[in-house]
Amino acid sequence: MKGLLPGLALLGLAASSSISLAATQGVIFNGSVASVCVLTVGSNGTMTVSPNLQSLSSHNSGGTAGTANLATTGGVTLSVDSAVTGVTTPAADSGTIAWTPTYAVSGAHNFPEGGASHALAGPGTSVVTVNLAGAKTGSDTFVAGNYQATVTVRCEP
Amino acid sequence: MTSKCLYGPLALLCVLPGAVSAQSMSPMRGEIMSFSNVFAVRVYPANPYKQRIKISVRVYDQDFYPVEDARVSPSEFMLGGDASRPVLVVVPFNGTTERKVRICTESIPFPNDQTQIRAQICGKFLGQRRS
Numbered sequence: 001m002k003g004l005l006p007g008l009a010l011l012g013l014a015a016s017s018s019i020s021l022a023a024t025q026g027v028i029f030n031g032s033v034a035s036v037c038v039l040t041v042g043s044n045g046t047m048t049v050s051p052n053l054q055s056l057s058s059h060n061s062g063g064t065a066g067t068a069n070l071a072t073t074g075g076v077t078l079s080v081d082s083a084v085t086g087v088t089t090p091a092a093d094s095g096t097i098a099w100t101p102t103y104a105v106s107g108a109h110n111f112p113e114g115g116a117s118h119a120l121a122g123p124g125t126s127v128v129t130v131n132l133a134g135a136k137t138g139s140d141t142f143v144a145g146n147y148q149a150t151v152t153v154r155c156e157p
Numbered sequence: 158m159t160s161k162c163l164y165g166p167l168a169l170l171c172v173l174p175g176a177v178s179a180q181s182m183s184p185m186r187g188e189i190m191s192f193s194n195v196f197a198v199r200v201y202p203a204n205p206y207k208q209r210i211k212i213s214v215r216v217y218d219q220d221f222y223p224v225e226d227a228r229v230s231p232s233e234f235m236l237g238g239d240a241s242r243p244v245l246v247v248v249p250f251n252g253t254t255e256r257k258v259r260i261c262t263e264s265i266p267f268p269n270d271q272t273q274i275r276a277q278i279c280g281k282f283l284g285q286r287r288s
Contacts, residue, residue, distance in 0.1 A: 035185045038205050039276035041264065066274045076185075086273065130274055148273065156259065156279035157185045 035075045037155035039128075042067040047132060053141035056097075057133035066130040068153050070105070072120055078105065079117035080130065081152040090145025097134045101151040104129045128153060181205060181278040182262040189284045195249045196284035202262040203241035211265035212236050214244045216258050217279075224248065224258055248284055255285045 045058040045066035058065050070078065084099045104113035108124020113131065120126075130151050136142060182202045189196040202212050212234060216227035228247045236242060246260055261279040 034183055036181075036183070037185070037278050038181045039264075039278060040205050041274045041276055044273050068274055068276060085275070150273040150275050152263075152275045152277050154261075154277040154279060155181075156261075157281055 033073050035157045036071075036073045037076045038069075038071040039153060039155055040069045040071075042069055042127075045130060045132060047134065047147065049142050054136045055133065056135075056142050056147055058131045059133060066132075066151070068128040068130065069125065070107075070109075070120075070128050070155065071125045072123060072155065074121055074123040076155050076157055077117050077119050078109075078128070079154050079156075080115060081154065082115060084132065084149040084151055086148065086150040088146065088148045090143055090147070092143045092145060093147075095136055095140035097136060099149055100133045100135070102131050102133075103153065181276075182260075182280060185278075185280040187280065187282045189282065190287050191250075191284060192287050194286070195247050196256075196286075197245060197247045198260060198282050199243050199245050200260055200262070200280060201241045201243055202236065202278075204236040204238055207238040209235050209237050213263045213265060214246070215261050215263060216246060216248065217261060219257050219259070221259070226251070227258065250284065250286050253286070255283060257281065257283050 043064075043066055046062075046064045047056045047058050048060040048062040049056050050060050057063055080101050080103045082101065084101060087097070087099070089097070100115070102113050102115050105111040105118065105126050105128055107126030108122065109118070109120050109126045111118050113129070130153060132149060132151055134142075134147070134149070182200055184200070187198060189198060191197075200214070202214060204210050204212065214229050214232055216224040216229060218224055226249050230245045230247075232244075234242070248256060248258055250256055259279045259281055261277050263278075264276045
């Protein structure tokens with residue numbers, strides 16, 4: 001028994017020394033998030049004509065705004081082109097239409113309706129509500145038929 | 158995030174950050190140095206929708222006028238849901254030592270609605286010519 005105890009002590013010492021030799025090493029992970037902007041068109045809008053037939057707008061009764069969902073890491077600028085594209089009008093309408101696109105932002109970013117660009121400094125998801133109004137002046141009025149225009153919503157650094 | 162690339166006379170492409178699904182376009186900024194009379198950028202438009210959409214990649218100057226002499230390959234294509242693909246843009250310096258361009262990924266609007274919305278994601282890129 002006397003000879004067994006030193007042997008066990010040596011065994012324990014060897015075991016403890018093997019534990020102390022087990023080194024640990026940290027594994028470092030690096031990540032970099034670039035400026036990201038995701039725009040997803042939720043729905044296009046519809047415009048209705050005003051009682052005096054000189055306004056064709058998504059703001060008029062029965063009209064609906066278009067929506068786009070925005071997700072960003074921040075550090076981007078959101079804007080709407082002041083000029084619309086892809087305008088189609090009925091053949092009977094030869095007059096001039098003044099188009100005014102506007103937009104509002106709600107959610108992680110909040111901006112009232114207007115046409116100016118906005119810097120989105122922080123991250124988050126928001127809903128962009130887009131409206132479009134066409135106006136005629138003088139004695140010119142909208143005529144029966146299909147009107148269409150495209151509003152460009154832009155996100156850039 | 159800014160990506161810096163160096164292009165030699167053989168127009169070797171640098172490695173840009175990998176595209177992530179549901180990202181509209183990456184990178185959104187970049188500085189490119191070139192020893193030739195053109196500089197090239199590789200961007201990765203992505204489709205955040207679940208369905209296939211038609212995507213267009215266009216090049217504009219700082220005032221949003223189209224850069225007609227830029228070559229985009231491919232400039233229009235169908236892209237599956239949650240997918241992305243590389244697009245190569247080559248821009249000539251036109252005798253200048255540097256040129257700033259916007260490269261924009263545009264979705265083709267859904268048809269048959271009165272007010273259509275075109276989503277446009279633009280990146281700003283600066284090409285610098287080294288001699």
